[in-house]
Amino acid sequence: xxxxxxxxxxxxxxxxxxxxxxxxxxxxxxxxxxxxxxxxxxxxxxxxxxxxxxxxxxxxxxxxxxxxxxxxxxxxxxxxxxxxxxxxxxxxxxxxxxxxxxxxxxxxxxxxxxxxxxxxxxxxxxxxxxxxxxxxxxxxxxxxxxxxxxxxxxxxxxxxxxxxxxxxxxxxxxxxxxxxxxxxxxxxxxxxxxxxxxxxxxxxxxxxxxxxxxxxxxxxxxxxxxxxxxxxxxxxxxxxxxxxxxxxxxxxxxxxxxxxxxxxxxxxxxxxxxxxxxxxxxxxxxxxxxxxxxxxxxxxxxxxxxxx
Amino acid sequence: xxxxxxxxxxxxxxxxxxxxxxxxxxxxxxxxxxxxxxxxxxxxxxxxxxxxxxxxxxxxxxxxxxxxxxxxxxxxxxxxxxxxxxxxxxxxxxxxxxxxxxxxxxxxxxxxxxxxxxxxxxxxxxxxxxxxxxxxxxxxxxxxxxxxxxxxxxxxxxxxxxxxxxxxxxxxxxxxxxxxxxxxxxxxxxxxxxxxxxxxxxxxxxxxxxxxxxxxxxxxxxxxxxxxxxxxxxxxxxxxxxxxxxxxxxxxxxxxxxxxxxxxxxxxxxxxxxxxxxxxxxxxxxxxxxxxxxxxxxxxxxxxxxxxxxxxxxxxxxxx
Numbered sequence: 001x002x003x004x005x006x007x008x009x010x011x012x013x014x015x016x017x018x019x020x021x022x023x024x025x026x027x028x029x030x031x032x033x034x035x036x037x038x039x040x041x042x043x044x045x046x047x048x049x050x051x052x053x054x055x056x057x058x059x060x061x062x063x064x065x066x067x068x069x070x071x072x073x074x075x076x077x078x079x080x081x082x083x084x085x086x087x088x089x090x091x092x093x094x095x096x097x098x099x100x101x102x103x104x105x106x107x108x109x110x111x112x113x114x115x116x117x118x119x120x121x122x123x124x125x126x127x128x129x130x131x132x133x134x135x136x137x138x139x140x141x142x143x144x145x146x147x148x149x150x151x152x153x154x155x156x157x158x159x160x161x162x163x164x165x166x167x168x169x170x171x172x173x174x175x176x177x178x179x180x181x182x183x184x185x186x187x188x189x190x191x192x193x194x195x196x197x198x199x200x201x202x203x204x205x206x207x208x209x210x211x212x213x214x215x216x217x218x219x220x221x222x223x224x225x226x227x228x229x230x231x232x233x234x235x236x237x238x239x240x241x242x243x244x245x246x247x248x249x250x251x252x253x254x255x256x257x258x259x260x261x262x263x264x265x266x267x268x269x270x271x272x273x274x275x276x277x278x279x280x281x282x283x284x285x286x287x288x289x290x291x292x293x294x295x296x297x298x299x300x301x302x303x304x305x306x307x308x
Numbered sequence: 309x310x311x312x313x314x315x316x317x318x319x320x321x322x323x324x325x326x327x328x329x330x331x332x333x334x335x336x337x338x339x340x341x342x343x344x345x346x347x348x349x350x351x352x353x354x355x356x357x358x359x360x361x362x363x364x365x366x367x368x369x370x371x372x373x374x375x376x377x378x379x380x381x382x383x384x385x386x387x388x389x390x391x392x393x394x395x396x397x398x399x400x401x402x403x404x405x406x407x408x409x410x411x412x413x414x415x416x417x418x419x420x421x422x423x424x425x426x427x428x429x430x431x432x433x434x435x436x437x438x439x440x441x442x443x444x445x446x447x448x449x450x451x452x453x454x455x456x457x458x459x460x461x462x463x464x465x466x467x468x469x470x471x472x473x474x475x476x477x478x479x480x481x482x483x484x485x486x487x488x489x490x491x492x493x494x495x496x497x498x499x500x501x502x503x504x505x506x507x508x509x510x511x512x513x514x515x516x517x518x519x520x521x522x523x524x525x526x527x528x529x530x531x532x533x534x535x536x537x538x539x540x541x542x543x544x545x546x547x548x549x550x551x552x553x554x555x556x557x558x559x560x561x562x563x564x565x566x567x568x569x570x571x572x573x574x575x576x577x578x579x580x581x582x583x584x585x586x587x588x589x590x591x592x593x594x595x596x597x598x599x600x601x602x603x604x605x606x607x608x609x610x611x612x613x614x615x616x617x618x619x620x621x622x623x624x625x626x627x628x
Contacts, residue, residue, distance in 0.1 A: 017515060024517040025424055031416030035438045038484050045455035100348025108342055124356045126614060128545030130580040131603050134587055139362050166355055199338035227445025229548035234587060256447050263552040283451040294443035
């Protein structure tokens with residue numbers, strides 16, 4: 001019995017089988033690059049109409065008394081100020097609640113308690129924003145805001161900001177909790193070994209060690225607050241337009257709410273005037289702002305992550 | 309520790325040491341700190357309880373008086389007969405379109421990124437793009453739908469009476485919205501499959517595709533399915549992009565003779581949109597009892613989907 005030398009062709013296998021491999025790979029590659037296509041589509045569709053807006057609008061209309069797109073007043077600062085106010089209120093709610101809940105869950109809760117508490121917090125994270133919008137309007141506004149500030153209106157930026165705060169609290173809590181739990185036990189033990197108590201260990205050892213994850217969670221939450229639409233649209237009022245104001249007890253329109261409001265107006269988004277184009281200009285601003293925040297958040301995690 | 313200087317080592321008894329360390333009494337600071345954290349956690353949970361209780365109490369009269377007819381009745385201008393059926397139909401069609409479009413593409417992209425893509429700058433760029441897309445506000449996807457998908461639906465012949473502002477365009481928009489989440493969760497599930505399984509496949513002469521199809525995917529499937537179910541939950545709860553691409557926020561009658569084509573191309577609504585539009589109705593009953601009842605229906609659907617995901621995750625929690 002003589003053994004035939006194996007040829008290179010035999011090692012390469014059935015050509016039909018190889019061709020199939022190439023085809024399958026090509027299909028997956030197309031799927032893989034869909035996300036690039038969607039990104040390009042977003043940028044092109046936003047930038048195109050945004051350019052039409054900025055090249056046709058009178059520049060004086062961009063700095064007026066307020067945002068009334070149907071009357072040709074496109075005061076961008078109105079939207080930016082409202083977005084800022086609501087995001088600040090939301091962060092004032094979410095930072096203590098989220099970080100406090102995270103620290104308790106990560107450091108103090110017994111494993112059994114944690115097993116129940118963490119999914120409960122995650123349930124809060126899964127509540128759709130339209131539900132929180134409804135609740136901000138029908139509960140937070142009359143039962144909290146109007147009881148404290150008796151003369152305030154039913155629609156206020158304060159009520160919307162509190163609602164957004166409730167929305168982003170679980171995000172801060174879960175991401176920060178993960179960061180604190182990732183701090184190795186040996187660091188805590190070293191701290192106890194030096195005579196520190198639990199509170200000191202949490203504040204002076206665990207917190208600084210987890211700071212990159214905590215900061216990332218806060219930036220992520222801020223980005224979510226800026227991009228949140230329904231709560232602001234339902235609870236901050238100002239349908240049709242808003243006057244520029246820094247007062248959180250006034251109605252207001254954020255960038256997102258301005259888009260939603262214009263799109264659901266009685267006459268829908270018509271091609272009349274520059275209202276339609278202004279939607280995309282505001283959308284582009286919003287897109288760039290949240291993109292920047294998310295990139296910073298990613299970079300913070302990558303750059304300042306302590307590796308143990 | 310500065311306190312150690314006050315201690316005379318020769319006369320130190322264990323009692324004295326303990327006393328010095330405790331500084332003559334209970335140290336209230338760590339207790340106060342722990343109490344503060346517990347209060348903050350309790351407030352977060354209390355908000356959830358108050359939210360659910362408030363909505364359940366407001367919704368109760370509707371379910372008590374109407375029973376299941378609230379679910380099976382369609383839209384109406386009369387609060388006595390208005391129900392969520394039209395909205396459920398809209399939401400389910402959107403979910404089906406999402407499942408048909410986003411799941412194969414998303415899982416395929418995850419397979420490409422985890423199994424095929426070379427480790428180079430282009431792959432890292434795709435990866436970053438996916439992560440960035442996941443953070444884009446949902447309303448921006450609404451603008452994308454308005455500028456791209458609504459005209460596209462018109463071109464492919466599904467425009468109908470609404471000239472593209474219909475449930476097909478809504479489904480495509482939602483599919484684009486959830487695609488990055490499908491990719492991220494599927495990629496995580498595929499990454500969790502140990503390399504030994506792949507190597508065993510190659511060892512018996514399988515090609516890459518055979519390894520992926522017969523060895524990696526069966527193991528990763530429960531994780532992938534968990535992610536896709538959570539994605540459906542997300543699509544069910546989104547409102548803002550639908551408002552931008554022309555979902556009906558008022559009453560409408562079913563278009564034409566209500567054939568399947570008419571349902572696909574006519575005006576539509578969805579569960580969260582109904583919550584929004586009833587809240588804005590001038591008749592008080594809509595906002596006071598019907599909107600919370602619709603919220604309860606929406607939350608029940610989401611809890612079922614989430615429960616399904618948790619059940620699948622627990623079943624598949626294999627240790628390697």
